Amino acid sequence: MTDKTRPADVYLRFLNLVEAVRGLPALPTLDPLEERILALVARKAQQPSRLSVRDVMAMEALGSPATIHGRLKSMREKGWIRLADTEDARRKQIALTPAALKHFDKLSMCLMQAANAE
Template identity: 35%
Template sequence: MKTKQIYLRFLNLIHALEGEAHTPAMDLDAKKLLEVIAVRHEQEKPLTVTEAMALNTIASPATIHRKLDQLRELGMIDTVFEGKNRRTKYLVPTQASLDYFESIGKAMQAALA
């Protein structure tokens, strides 16, 4: 199968997933932000709220703030403190977001099959 066909098949599967009731409704900025949060968490370098606000390649700080609120309301991220430091909030994916990424991973596997 050609690379283009694999990618288009993957996109088709992703769009099918987005139509399912258990898939959260997120716009592209929120998805990008969630991906950054999840990758940094996976690397054991959790993103702080301050660092997230500086992600100007995704959106403006005001938009990032709204997207963080949206992701929290959807149950996709949570904020935690580390140790005794109560000034720095870290962004972490929730089980709901891990389940979301699991379904995306399965779509990727299906596209390659």
């Protein structure tokens, strides 16, 4: 980073690069609630415990269980998440699809590119 580069400049470059990535043909876009859910699933994927449909539906801050269920269904149809069986057949675990992981790879590349640009 040069003396004239502010941290905000790096972040703004990152946002511009992300916008360019979103313009590329890939997975269908998500609405703001679906993006929040995706970020939650992605953060949980980095931890030993995984997220179940029941866990997400219990999060009142995301909305009613019916709203959340509808968004999860939409995200599955769009190819962002998949549901996996657990030892309890009534509980489904939420996982990112390979296409969603590839999307996060692209975002990571945008972040590295923005940080390295001078």
